[in-house]
């Protein structure tokens with residue numbers, strides 16, 4: 001299905017562009033700290049997943065290819081030509097797809113807390129069924145320890161609530177549609193075709209996409225840089241913005 005994804009643009013119109021793709025159950029504010037750090041010298045375009053944030057809901061199953069084409073359409077709508085891409089989790093799966101299929105528009109990719117094949121693929125149909133039956137609120141209890149380490153939530157309880165509010169606000173059917181995309185995603189055999197600079201970042205304490213998943217990506221992409229952020233789980237750019245911003249600043253053009 002063709003997707004029309006809500007997006008927000010920050011930064012100078014004539015600056016190099018960075019396109020940001022968020023994770024399942026979050027919205028484009030996941031990248032507030034990155035945009036605050038980068039938008040003085042980059043045109044930052046953030047999109048929302050279907051049924052998340054400001055994007056219209058969908059029904060049925062999605063694929064990462066559809067999300068990747070939706071990301072390219074968001075870049076078109078934002079008026080950017082070529083771009084650097086930064087994505088977390090399912091947003092990082094979109095980044096891998098763009099690295100393989102995005103052509104010359106894609107200048108580099110930074111993929112965080114993601115996988116070439118997500119662990120436990122059989123768990124995603126069950127998660128989709130749970131959310132269709134009980135709503136995204138059914139996922140809230142499993143977020144501490146998965147999305148973030150407990151010490152971060154103790155330090156920033158308001159930040160934790162903002163993340164959980166994003167999850168509660170996500171459309172149930174659209175969340176389930178994204179679960180199908182995650183379950184079916186497998187780009188392991190294609191990553192050797194990525195020819196742009198790639199930064200691959202793991203949260204050291206991420207149980208959803210552990211460092212081994214990120215090592216697999218970095219090992220498969222010629223010349224990729226692997227980095228690991230300590231004391232961080234899945235939403236490492238939210239938990240450890242300074243460390244992630246420093247990595248992005250090294251990775252993106254000066």
Ligand SMILES: O=C(O)CC1=CCC(=O)O1
Pocket residue numbers: 022023024025088089090091146182208234
């Ligand atoms: O939601 C989770 O538990 C982890 C995750 C996998 C893909 C994604 O976007 O989030």
